[in-house]
Amino acid sequence: MKKLDELIRGEKSAIESIDTVLNRIDDTAERSELSAIREDHVRAADTLQRYGSFDSNEEAQSSGPWGSFAQAFAGGASLFGDKAALQALKVGEQHGINDYREALESDGITPELKNIIQTELLPNQERHLSTINQYL
Numbered sequence: 001m002k003k004l005d006e007l008i009r010g011e012k013s014a015i016e017s018i019d020t021v022l023n024r025i026d027d028t029a030e031r032s033e034l035s036a037i038r039e040d041h042v043r044a045a046d047t048l049q050r051y052g053s054f055d056s057n058e059e060a061q062s063s064g065p066w067g068s069f070a071q072a073f074a075g076g077a078s079l080f081g082d083k084a085a086l087q088a089l090k091v092g093e094q095h096g097i098n099d100y101r102e103a104l105e106s107d108g109i110t111p112e113l114k115n116i117i118q119t120e121l122l123p124n125q126e127r128h129l130s131t132i133n134q135y136l
Contacts (some may be wrong), residue, residue: 010095022035040128
């Protein structure tokens with residue numbers, strides 16, 4: 001379940017990072033796109049949590065150290081303008097793509113969840129990266 005916990009923390013980190021950047025983006029269209037990406041991450045975190053029992057695992061409920069770093073990185077980047085903030089989010093989306101690809105190779109992920117990752121979560125993550133790249 002370690003890989004599943006990592007995926008959940010990654011999704012929570014993405015949500016926190018987008019929250020940090022969202023109100024600092026001036027362009028209305030970009031803000032709208034980021035809000036949609038945020039909602040995808042919320043749904044992904046909810047989906048992943050259905051595949052594990054985390055009542056006693058508080059660490060999986062938070063974004064962990066990576067989330068703190070990502071939030072600080074995104075917050076710092078947003079001080080330098082929209083492009084720097086979007087670049088920070090791009091790094092996070094790329095990290096998420098790598099995590100999902102690793103999960104597809106992991107023995108600790110059920111075949112059912114691998115199917116969801118392959119058909120839904122990974123394509124969404126790749127779409128997020130493409131969207132962010134359009135604004136860079």
